[in-house]
Amino acid sequence: MAFDILITSLINGSTYAMLAIGFSLIFGVARIVNIAHTAFYMVAAYCIYFTTYRLGFNPISAMLAAIVFVAFLGWIVYLIFIRPIREHEQAVLIGTIALAIALQELMLIAFTGDYRTVPALIKGFAQIGHAKVFYQQILTFGSVFVVLGLMRLFLMKTKLGLAIRATAQDRETANLMGMDESRVAMMAVIISVGLAGVTGAIIVPLTTIEPFMWNHPLIMMMAVVVLGGMGSIKGSFYASFILGFAEALVVFLVPAGAFLKGAVALSIMIIVLLIRPAGLFGVQFEEER
Amino acid sequence: MKMIRRIMVILLMCAVALIVGGSAWAGDTIKIGIIGPMQFVQGKGHWNGATLAAEEINAKGGINVGGKKMKVELIQSDSNEFLNVTDATNAMELLMTKEKVDFVLGGFRTEAVLAMQDIAMEHKKIFIGCGAAHPELCTRVAENYNTYKYFFRGTPFNSKLLVKTSFLHLKFVGDILKSQLDIPALKVAIVAEKAMWADPMVTATEGFLPKIGMEVAGIWRPSAVATDLTAELKAIQSSGAQMIYTIFSSSVGIPFARQCGELKIPAVQVGINVEAQKDGFYEATQGMGNYVFTMNTYCRGVEYNDLTAPFVESYVKRFGETPPYTADTYAALVYGLAPAIEQAGTLDADKLVKVMEVGEHKVPSGVVKYMVDEQGRQLHDLTWGPGYLTSLGVQWQNGKPVGVWPNKWKATPESQEVTYKGIADYKIPPWVIEAYKKK
Numbered sequence: 226m227a228f229d230i231l232i233t234s235l236i237n238g239s240t241y242a243m244l245a246i247g248f249s250l251i252f253g254v255a256r257i258v259n260i261a262h263t264a265f266y267m268v269a270a271y272c273i274y275f276t277t278y279r280l281g282f283n284p285i286s287a288m289l290a291a292i293v294f295v296a297f298l299g300w301i302v303y304l305i306f307i308r309p310i311r312e313h314e315q316a317v318l319i320g321t322i323a324l325a326i327a328l329q330e331l332m333l334i335a336f337t338g339d340y341r342t343v344p345a346l347i348k349g350f351a352q353i354g355h356a357k358v359f360y361q362q363i364l365t366f367g368s369v370f371v372v373l374g375l376m377r378l379f380l381m382k383t384k385l386g387l388a389i390r391a392t393a394q395d396r397e398t399a400n401l402m403g404m405d406e407s408r409v410a411m412m413a414v415i416i417s418v419g420l421a422g423v424t425g426a427i428i429v430p431l432t433t434i435e436p437f438m439w440n441h442p443l444i445m446m447m448a449v450v451v452l453g454g455m456g457s458i459k460g461s462f463y464a465s466f467i468l469g470f471a472e473a474l475v476v477f478l479v480p481a482g483a484f485l486k487g488a489v490a491l492s493i494m495i496i497v498l499l500i501r502p503a504g505l506f507g508v509q510f511e512e513e514r
Numbered sequence: 515m516k517m518i519r520r521i522m523v524i525l526l527m528c529a530v531a532l533i534v535g536g537s538a539w540a541g542d543t544i545k546i547g548i549i550g551p552m553q554f555v556q557g558k559g560h561w562n563g564a565t566l567a568a569e570e571i572n573a574k575g576g577i578n579v580g581g582k583k584m585k586v587e588l589i590q591s592d593s594n595e596f597l598n599v600t601d602a603t604n605a606m607e608l609l610m611t612k613e614k615v616d617f618v619l620g621g622f623r624t625e626a627v628l629a630m631q632d633i634a635m636e637h638k639k640i641f642i643g644c645g646a647a648h649p650e651l652c653t654r655v656a657e658n659y660n661t662y663k664y665f666f667r668g669t670p671f672n673s674k675l676l677v678k679t680s681f682l683h684l685k686f687v688g689d690i691l692k693s694q695l696d697i698p699a700l701k702v703a704i705v706a707e708k709a710m711w712a713d714p715m716v717t718a719t720e721g722f723l724p725k726i727g728m729e730v731a732g733i734w735r736p737s738a739v740a741t742d743l744t745a746e747l748k749a750i751q752s753s754g755a756q757m758i759y760t761i762f763s764s765s766v767g768i769p770f771a772r773q774c775g776e777l778k779i780p781a782v783q784v785g786i787n788v789e790a791q792k793d794g795f796y797e798a799t800q801g802m803g804n805y806v807f808t809m810n811t812y813c814r815g816v817e818y819n820d821l822t823a824p825f826v827e828s829y830v831k832r833f834g835e836t837p838p839y840t841a842d843t844y845a846a847l848v849y850g851l852a853p854a855i856e857q858a859g860t861l862d863a864d865k866l867v868k869v870m871e872v873g874e875h876k877v878p879s880g881v882v883k884y885m886v887d888e889q890g891r892q893l894h895d896l897t898w899g900p901g902y903l904t905s906l907g908v909q910w911q912n913g914k915p916v917g918v919w920p921n922k923w924k925a926t927p928e929s930q931e932v933t934y935k936g937i938a939d940y941k942i943p944p945w946v947i948e949a950y951k952k953k
Contacts, residue, residue, distance in 0.1 A: 229752070233745045240742075338554040338596065340765045340789065342772065342798050350777055356748060357777045432741040433765050433798075441739060476745035481733040483746055484708035 228354045230473045236362045238469030239369040240428055244442055245449040245461035246376065247420030253393040253456030255410035257307060258318045263439035263446060264325035265418045269295045269425025270434045271332055274341050284346055288426035292419055299418025303411055311410070325439060333436040345430040361430050368427050372420065373462065379416075389413055393456065444487065448494040453505050460506030468493065543587040544577060544861065546851075547609035548843060549602075549620040549630065552592040555792060556645055556840045560620040562833045563644075563841030564588055566825075567848045577852050580859035586847070589613045595626035602626035603633060610637040616861050617642070617851060619668065619843045624648035624711065631665050640664045640863050640870075642846045645839075647673040648711070652895035656887045663867050666884070666894045668850065669842035670811065670905070675898040677715055680786055680809055683907045684759055685726050686919055687784045687807060690940055691756060695950045701731040703750045703781065705770065706761035707738040715761050731755035738764035743773050751779050756950065760785035760808075768798045775802030780949030782942060783807060793835045796913045803910050805943040807918070810908040811839035811879050816917035816936035818880045818904075821849075825878040836915070845877035879903060900925050900932050911941055 248262045272291035276282040282290060306324060310316040347360035380386035391399040392409045400406045432438065449468055453460025471493050472486040479485070497505065548564045550557030568586040571577060576585040591609050594601035603626075609615045610633060618634055621627035622645035631651060634641035641664060643651055649672045655662040670676065688700050704719050706712040716733060723730050731753040734746045743766070750758060758781045762770065767789035774783060783806045789795055790808040814836055817823050825844060829837040837844070854869045855861065871892050874883035880903040885893045896903055900923075907919025918940040920932045 229745070229748045233748070236744070237742070333553050337558075338551070339794065340768050340798055342768065342800055344800050348776075355752075357744075357751075359744070359773075359776065362744070433768050435765060437739070438741070441737075441741075473745055477749055480746070480749055481735050484735050484737045484740075487737070 229356050230470075230477050232353060232356045232358055233473035233476070234466060234470035235366055236358065236469070237472050238466030239366040240424075240431075240465075241442075241445050241449045241469060242369045242462050242465035243365070243372065243424040243427065244421065244446040245453070245465055246372065246458055247417040247424070248446055248450055249453070249456055249458045249461045250376075250389075250420070251413055251417035252450070253458070254389050254413035255311070255392075256314065256396075257311065257410070257414065258314065258321070259307075259414075259417070260318060260321040260443065261302075261325040261328065262417070262421050263443040264328040265295050265299060265421040266425040266428075266442065267332065267434075267436070267439040268298065268328055269422040270343075270429040270432070270438065271336060272422075273426060273429050274336075274343055274434050277343055284344065287343075288346075291426050292422040295422030295425070296415050296419035299421075300411070300415050302418075303414040307414065308407070308411070325443075329436045329439065336436070338436060341434040342432075343430055343434070359431070365427050365431065368423075369462075372423060373458075376458065385409070385412060441487065445490065448491050451504055452494045452497050454503055457504070457506040460504055463505060543585050544579070544617070544855070545587050545589055545613060545615040546847070547589045547591055547606075547613060547615035547618040547620075549591040549593050549605055549609060549618055550622055550645065550840065551594060551596050552590065553594075554596060555838055556622045557592065557620075559838035559840035560622075560644060560843050561588075561590055562829065563837060563844035564619060564847060566829060566832060566841075567844040567852075570848060571852055578856045579861060586852075589615055591620075593621070593626060593630070595621075595623045599623070599626045599629055603629045606630040606633045610634070610639065615639065619644055619846055619851075620840075621645050622840065624651070627651060631662070635661050635664055638664060638863050640666070640851070640866060642666045642668040642843075642850065644668040644843050644846055645670075647671070647676055649674055649895070652893045653887075655894045656889075656891040659892060663871075663892070663894070664863055666846075666850075666870060667896050668846035669839050669879070669896075671896040671898045671903050673711065673715075675896075676786070676809065676905075677718055678898070679905055680715075681719075681722055682923070683807065683809060683919055684728075684757070684784050686907065686921075686923070687782060687940060688726065688728060688757060691782065691942065694942060695756075695947065697756055697950060700728045700757055701753065701755045702728050702757045702759050703731045703734065703753055703755035704759050704761070705734045705736070705746065705750070707740075707764055707766050708735045709738050709763065711763070712761045719759060719761075728757075736766055736770075738762075738766055740766045741769050743770045744777070746770075747774055747777055747779050750781065751777075755781050756946070757781055758783045758785075760787050762786060763788040765789065768795070771795075771806050772799035772802040775799065775804065775806075778945040780946050782946055785809075790910065790915075791838060791908070793915075795915075796910060801913065804913065805910060805941065807907060807909045807940070810906050810915070811842070812837050813906055813908045813915050813917040813936075816906060816934055818878065818934055819876060821876055821878040839879075842877070842879065845879065845882075849875050849877045850882065874902075879905070900929060904932070906934070907940075909940055911938070 269291040273287045276287040276290050345361040350357045350359045388404045388409045449464045453464030468490040471490045475486040475489045476483045550560035572585045576583040591605045593605045618641045621643050624646040627646040706716045767787040787808040790806045791810045795803050858865045858869045883897040885895045906917045908915045909918045916938045921937050922931045
């Protein structure tokens, strides 16, 4: 059973990490709490369903199309919707909730409330010890490390990455140094939403597509981000696996309380926050210094 | 100037006449509100069934109401009850006050239907429930007849009887496993979504299994919207269960069946899986839903009586899918309400109630007869059992739903065997045979 718990923890954790990393990036750089992050993930899932079944795309093309479409959508949304109210954090928070619900309703109108699925990129499962693990789950697990690696390369080795890190550390100073803070924020939003698209593309074969599929991941993603420390990508990574482990423990040790796995994970988040209000790896912002 | 004023007055009078006259014209039709979650398969079933019924009735010139033929006019109302019960009550209120319907059919979630029921009763309108199974909807009729007598259950039979039927399915499949795989004592994993309706079913199942010589391997209660059930499935496999008794009405039924099939968990699935009742289940599970067994009302090729095939086939022809049970708005309208109106010769609800609650009538899923409780009080609830309504046990075989129960079923040792036309044999998944035959 211990091995089953370990495997399940890693798989659960990698799913949450994929979502939380993008959310952390946008918050760390632009201080935007994008509640619609998982709604973009939902849009990506529908996009893959639509391009696969209605337009006849192969799975890889469908995934790429979804990522590009969602990143483009994020850009448009930023320009029209977020940028004008960006300086008002509460307005952005409430605005992105409204945006998420609007996207949900749009999907409901376009695709109805029927549950849909898409095929796995790699079908079948591997037997690891006594545990059976889907190849798609292994792919998700591997993807987290690839995405993290690429993100690190991007942030450390490119000019835009440097600008993003500088802006994340101190917006005003970055601005004074000649960086176009607004443009950097916009790029962060596009990358972040693009990451939501990537997550949708990788996870969608493991899940059920429906207009409300963004709700549960949102709660778990928020828990991961808060536990890891708002804006900290590293913190999100560790927190994802901590909560994934907590969930796996509940399912295996208290099967009749499997529905409580989310609540247990959230309780852990609250306990950590009581001890460390900034989370495990909370980012220090300029006004807090 | 005077002329203009006169013209204005005449136009105004015409407008008033049109408005007043509108209701007089509306008097030539019977307005029936169809209420349900229209963005979801259940609501679509309500609407499609009623549409088929209205077309059929109107093609024959309408319903004869005391010598006057009146056509049926359907009013669609989206209750949005999956998301918001308040939306459902508002929708019902609008049907009563704005649309001024004569009757209402539909409803799905018990929580919403209870609230909708109160509104319809307040307006003394006949409301035929075609979705919710909770007994409370009908015990209200018995306990407060004068208020709730306008409510009738159209489909399905109440949840206590659904449980009873589901246990028959469990025993049916268990007996096959015992005989074909030579397993003396079966272990059953109970997997029920975390929802109010499932709680009493879990308790009842725990008590029932030992009575038929089966052991409870464990109880799993995933969220109704869980998308990853691999942890639960691994735990079920570790528990040594040969059967999984499912109690699912929500989306969890899809990933559970899909992942169970993909991982080749050596246990058969029996029980209620509402998603497996839909034609799209095989596609939704990416072909992994084969061998899943669920209770269902209709299955192509299976006939309860001579009304089944014409209804199912015309529904499939018109809407491209097998009717879900909520499409029994068709039966409620064609075989329940319309004949009652013709017999009573009026749309008066009080007179119609007296006609509707007595006697019995054939419908595509069996025979409808309204029950009375132990004290002889009218329940307006559906009678279950051979000769009335039983539903079907349906198994997915080769990508298609196949009726497998009742197959030589005897309700009591003295009863006659029941096998509906078109019933086929239950099949054990090959990986389950492989897992237990060699032992």
